[in-house]
Amino acid sequence: MKETSPLNLYKLLPQTNCKKCGEETCMAFAAGLIARTRKVEECTPLIDEKKYAKKLDGLRTTVAPELKMIYVGVGERQVKVGGEDVMYRHQMTFFNKPPFAYDVADNMEEAKLIERVKKITTWRKFYIGKWQGVEMIAVRSVTDDPAKFAACVKTVMANGDGFPLILCSFNPAVLKAGLEVAAKEKPLIYAANKDNWKEVAQLAYDYKVPVTLSVPFDLDGLKSMAVTFSSMGLTDLVLDPGTAPNGKMLQQTLLNFINLRRAAVEEAQRDIAYPVMVLPINAWLTTDDPVRAAYWESVLTAAFVIRGGAIMIKHSLEPHSMMPDMHLRFNIYTDPRTPVQVKPGIYKVGNPGPESPVFLTTNFALTYYTVESDVASNNIDAYIIAINTDGIGVQASVAGGQLTPAKILDSFNEAGFDWAGQKYPAMVLPGMAAKFSGELEDLFAGKAKIMVGPEDSGRIIGWMKDFWPPK
Amino acid sequence: MAEKITLSDLNKTLTEMNVQSLEGLKIEGDVEIDLDIGAGGVGPLFAYYFGEQAAKIAMQLMEFAKAVGYPVQNLMQPVAVAQAIAPAPAEIAAAAEAVPAFKIASALASAKFSVGVDKTWKHPIQEVTLGATKADGGSRGHVVKLGGEKAMPFFPDAEMPHAPKITMDVFDMPIGMAKAVKMHYEDVINSPGEWAKKAVKEFGADMVTVHLISTDPLLKDTPAQEAVKTVEEVLQAVDVPICIGGSGNPDKDPVVLSKAAEVCQGERVLIASANLNMDWEKIGKACVDNGHVCLAWTQLEINSQKELNRKLMKVAGVPRESIVMDPTTAALAYGLDFAYSNMERIRLGALKGDDELTFPMSSGTTNAWGVRESWMVRSPNKDDSDWGDRMLRGPIWEILTGYSLAMAGVDIFMMMHPTAVAYLHEITQSLMGRIEAKTPDANAWLKMGV
DSSP states (O other): OOOOOHHHHHTTSOOOOOOTTSOSSHHHHHHHHHHTSSOGGGOHHHHHOGGGHHHHHHHHHHHSOSSOEEEESSGGGOEEEEOOOOSSGGGSOOOSOOOEEEEEETTSOHHHHHHHHHHHHHOOEEETTEEEOOOEEEEEOSSOOHHHHHHHHHHHHHHSTTOOEEEEOSOHHHHHHHHHHHGGGOOEEEEEOTTTHHHHHHHHHHHTOOEEEEOTTOHHHHHHHHHHHHHTTOOOEEEEOOOOOSHHHHHHHHHHHHHHHIIIIISOOGGGOSOBEEOGGGGGGSOSOHHHHHHHHHHHHHHHHHTTOOEEEEOOOOHHHHHHHHHHHHHHTSOTTSOOBOOSEEEEESSOOTTOOEEEEESBHHHHHHHHHHHHTTTOOEEEEEEOSSSOOHHHHHHHTSSOHHHHHHHHHHHTOOGGGOSSOEEEEOGGGGGGHHHHHHHHTTSSEEEEOOSSGGGHHHHHHHHSSOO | OOSOOOHHHHHHHHHHSOGGGOTTOOOOSOOOOOOOOTTTOOOHHHHHHHHHHHHHHHHHHHHHHHHTTOOHHHHTOOHHHHHHHSOOOHHHHHHHHHSOOOOOOSSOOOOOOOOOOOTTOOOOOOOEEEOOOGGGTSOOSSOEEEOOOSSSTTOTTSOOSSOOEEEEEEESSOOOOOHHHHTTTTTTTTOHHHHHHHHHHTTOOSEEEEEOGGGOTTTTOOOHHHHHHHHHHHHHHOOSOEEEEOOSOTTTHHHHHHHHHHHTTTSOOEEEEEETTSOHHHHHHHHHHHTOEEEEEOSSOHHHHHHHHHHHHHTSOOOGGGEEEEOOOOOTTTTHHHHHHHHHHHHHHHHTTOTTSOSOEEEOGGGGGGSHHHHOSSOSSTTSOOOOOHHHHHHHHHHHHHHHHHHHTEEEEEEOOHHHHHHHHHHHHHHTTOOOOOOOOTTGGGGOOO
């Protein structure tokens, strides 16, 4: 959506201020559409009443993302691919983090295949109050044998926990065999190329699935293919402009991605404005050293998470590549419009009682959730007080004056914490705020003991063994 | 029919005939087409060939029929005509229109892709030279140039004049380090000169940064006069340009860094750093008086950065070509989103002509080692998947922290782990098109056997 003025969207609304959407006015709803916090469908009169049909059409066209959004998979694991409006994240936000599809192959023996599928679907890491994980599985046909591919897809589906699939082969017969098994779960197929595009287009039409167009390192050819598919009515497209893992072609790859994103969001070239696929897996073709391959795969992933990759096929399931890749994607796709803060105040973790400690931290979401998960996952019952530091972490707020002994005292008073009801009235300061302990002792005047905890909350469990309950 | 003829024979015969001379032709008896399919079944090639021949015959016969006056055209009318005669109910017609029949295109369209450049980028980033050779009154073997960009890094709009540079950290006293880092420095940890040599000769550092952390009143409180001896030691040990850092103590740093600036007069070092919460004017003036470059450090806030740059220029008199900015590096998973967007906004603002921001940027990439995921043995969260080997996790944390910020516009990176240095160098060089390598076949991954 290029439109930035709510007024222009307001013109396309009923203008009755009926409040059915929950907003006071149609103008407020229009502002919500601009921010993409509201959806057109939430204006029920516009949808239901025939007299608004023309407005509805106009509105839908106007609010459509600059870069087309497609859906892969079904049900709660369905992924959104593309749908972006901006070149740089601070211009608004990036909306749909590129799904990571980790690969399996149809020549794997069954036990190995199932093991890998399980690993893909169960991998997880806790970060800022959420679980991060993988979204998709890419099934490669190494054998080029339709029957073997179909059997592999079947096994993946039986063990894949509903993860959306990418079916990968250039052989239409192989893709067809896979679709016979998986079409109802709406996989993405990879790929139509200059040789097989007629057959693959037919498959995409027959089975009603999104399709990848692969024309490596030739944007004219890629655009020709996209225009051709769109003219046949096939518009659920993903583009593969080629991912070169090294050398000068890698430079060219990045330039292609930048140019495609620019054409889509800055120049509104709708005939090429489709989500773009990245193949960080190609790093594995450059070396036999698994550590180097995993590192280089991460480097490629980072480049295209930042510059316009909408969906990725990856290989390394090692923690030293999955962890950094997941965090990078999380950071880049965090909405910069909403501050990452939690509400200041006292939180309960587990079932705290009179014998539980009170840990002190700030209301920066990353800091708070890190402490919370370190306490909770070790089955410690405790209180956590999140001091309002305007969302700044402990170290920086101690240095910057947003966290002070006086503010700590005020926060406990505001929360009305009952020190008298505690068997061991004591607060645990983060190690990085240790220098406040003397001043706090004076401020609390014996009402609570001030204890200095570890510098990293990951060490709270060890600290508890040594120092809690206080002597 | 006593004689057998093949389809192509029939076709040939009909072609050779002038159809108008076929008067009085009679077709008698049943026409049988007997396909000899042999043992192999009807293959697609044969079917294709057969169809082609049959169609040709049909065409010939139609021409013939037309010639003899039969209204062949009526047989060939499209179905739509029939609809026009007996129109379908409106809704059915509308439905038919809404779902157009799927038809494979006969050939690929021929389209050209083109896209413009960003026309708002009109102002180049200031070029800054670090280090001075003998000819310029210093003793360095070469200089390092930063800045000069006219576009976002690695964008098609304009070539980057200088590759991103790496300055490796050296400390004037042993400090706590992650195990994966420490193992590379254990032999030199008590000798800043040897440490600097190792960074340059073994790890390929473009520069070294001497951090005078022992001056911190809470550590050794080394007096400035004594601390600068370490700087002299490093200048003797290596001939690359150097950067000098303080302890981060806002009261002591202006004293220490001013002294260091005097001692290095003429060497054009990078003084790290001036900050709004300290006597930035003293540091700025020390840079001006001794011909150094001032690192202007602010904390993740673009307006503070503008304010500090403005004050350094207008109050302390630091020339434009002697300012580098450090807008703060919040590492991967510890607020990288803030650091990334802050830097990207600064660089975009500069290219669009905000002349309080048109300076090269520096990143304290070593901050990556403060992130628990880079150094902790295992996850404190029992429900996390296995974190694997921390010796492998740490370096990639430093690589991605630095590399992400390279994409946002950083020109010089302060780093520690040799593997991270090597990878950051390789990827930035690659994206500048400076590395030759045979690119594997674009489709090979599909069948790779890993």
